[in-house]
Amino acid sequence: MKEQKVIVNSWNEWDPLKHVIVGRPEGTMVQAPEPAIERDFTKDGVPKGFFGPLPEEMLAMATEQMDNFVRLLEQRGIQVDRPTCIDFSQEVSTPDWKQKSMFGCMPPRDVLLTVGSEILEATMSYRSRWFEYLCYRPLLQRYFREDPHFRWQAAPKPRLTERSYKPDFWNDYKNWTEEQKEQAMRTGDWILTEEEPLFDAADIARAGRDLFVYHSAVTNKSGIDWLRRHFADHRLHVLHFKETVPIHIDATFVLLRPGLALTNRQRAPLEPKMIEFFKKNDWELVECAEPALPGYPPLSFCSRWLSMNTLMLDPKTICVDAQEVRQMEQFDQLGFEVIPVPFAALSAFGGGLHCATADVHREGICEDYFPIQVGGF
Numbered sequence: 001m002k003e004q005k006v007i008v009n010s011w012n013e014w015d016p017l018k019h020v021i022v023g024r025p026e027g028t029m030v031q032a033p034e035p036a037i038e039r040d041f042t043k044d045g046v047p048k049g050f051f052g053p054l055p056e057e058m059l060a061m062a063t064e065q066m067d068n069f070v071r072l073l074e075q076r077g078i079q080v081d082r083p084t085c086i087d088f089s090q091e092v093s094t095p096d097w098k099q100k101s102m103f104g105c106m107p108p109r110d111v112l113l114t115v116g117s118e119i120l121e122a123t124m125s126y127r128s129r130w131f132e133y134l135c136y137r138p139l140l141q142r143y144f145r146e147d148p149h150f151r152w153q154a155a156p157k158p159r160l161t162e163r164s165y166k167p168d169f170w171n172d173y174k175n176w177t178e179e180q181k182e183q184a185m186r187t188g189d190w191i192l193t194e195e196e197p198l199f200d201a202a203d204i205a206r207a208g209r210d211l212f213v214y215h216s217a218v219t220n221k222s223g224i225d226w227l228r229r230h231f232a233d234h235r236l237h238v239l240h241f242k243e244t245v246p247i248h249i250d251a252t253f254v255l256l257r258p259g260l261a262l263t264n265r266q267r268a269p270l271e272p273k274m275i276e277f278f279k280k281n282d283w284e285l286v287e288c289a290e291p292a293l294p295g296y297p298p299l300s301f302c303s304r305w306l307s308m309n310t311l312m313l314d315p316k317t318i319c320v321d322a323q324e325v326r327q328m329e330q331f332d333q334l335g336f337e338v339i340p341v342p343f344a345a346l347s348a349f350g351g352g353l354h355c356a357t358a359d360v361h362r363e364g365i366c367e368d369y370f371p372i373q374v375g376g377f
């Protein structure tokens with residue numbers, strides 16, 4: 001009889017990594033305009049409203065760095081699976097809308113959330129990313145066939161009609177006062193309405209029984225509520241940080257190992273209760289180092305804080321973008337074995353080392369790293 005093995009198992013961000021999905025930069029687009037997001041790369045010589053594939057020379061560099069990263073993981077005995085690209089330049093539609101292009105499949109972390117034996121396909125909130133899950137379906141189908149314990153889940157597919165977005169948000173936002181921005185940061189009140197549950201998987205950080213969700217511009221309250229009901233055996237904590245129009249937790253607040261988390265030195269945590277929660281459970285919150293870059297890389301919607309966007313291979317070993325010398329030094333001082341990985345070319349394709357990966361298997365079980373709960377957080 002064929003042996004039935006456990007393929008999918010991962011409860012946190014740091015247990016020894018055995019199997020991972022690594023995205024592909026091929027075919028990635030500057031996506032066509034859509035209500036959820038305003039891309040403006042005029043400073044990089046690209047007119048507003050333009051959409052099309054990222055330049056060939058950028059893709060060549062990104063592919064080389066990604067292939068190098070895959071080799072590095074495999075040499076360490078980690079099994080790597082890759083998604084199947086589709087034509088991201090095609091127009092896509094549902095009965096509710098048409099979108100002139102898709103985006104890509106370099107950052108699987110945005111789409112897939114692994115919690116224990118479950119992989120959950122996120123709703124996403126961009127129309128250009130509505131069909132991105134298709135790139136991962138060949139892998140998920142295989143895991144389903146081969147692992148009898150794998151729980152394959154998909155959150156309710158959103159309609160993403162005009163009702164999911166605040167009308168004129170991007171025009172209004174340009175005239176917001178500092179006070180209005182502060183208010184939005186505290187409430188997570190950005191472009192999305194509460195019409196339907198919306199979330200990106202990369203807004204969630206996992207620590208065994210506790211899940212931390214960033215109430216960002218791609219995750220709404222209804223999405224958080226859906227996650228809370230779905231992960232009923234977990235404790236869900238909602239986070240807000242000092243960042244305007246935020247996207248994803250993994251360049252803002254990074255759980256490194258039991259007892260240690262990295263915080264973004266510019267995007268301070270906004271709830272005193274959050275700090276109290278970590279302190280009461282003997283977790284140290286360390287401010288990250290200064291990133292290598294002064295601003296956004298060319299044609300990238302990801303910030304310079306990808307310096308924090310790292311991949312833990314086990315609680316002592318961390319992969320860091322090789323250009324982030326100060327961040328690597330800090331990790332070294334914190335007692336990590338640091339693996340420098342040239343990865344800067346991937347920024348425009350959707351992110352850093354954490355974004356580019358999605359856990360399939362880490363050793364370990366669901367543990368309680370936060371035995372002391374703080375009411376209201």
Ligand code: ABU
Pocket residue numbers: 202247248250251252301302303304305306309350351352355
């Ligand atoms: N997907 C991670 C990007 C987050 C950031 O640019 O801050």
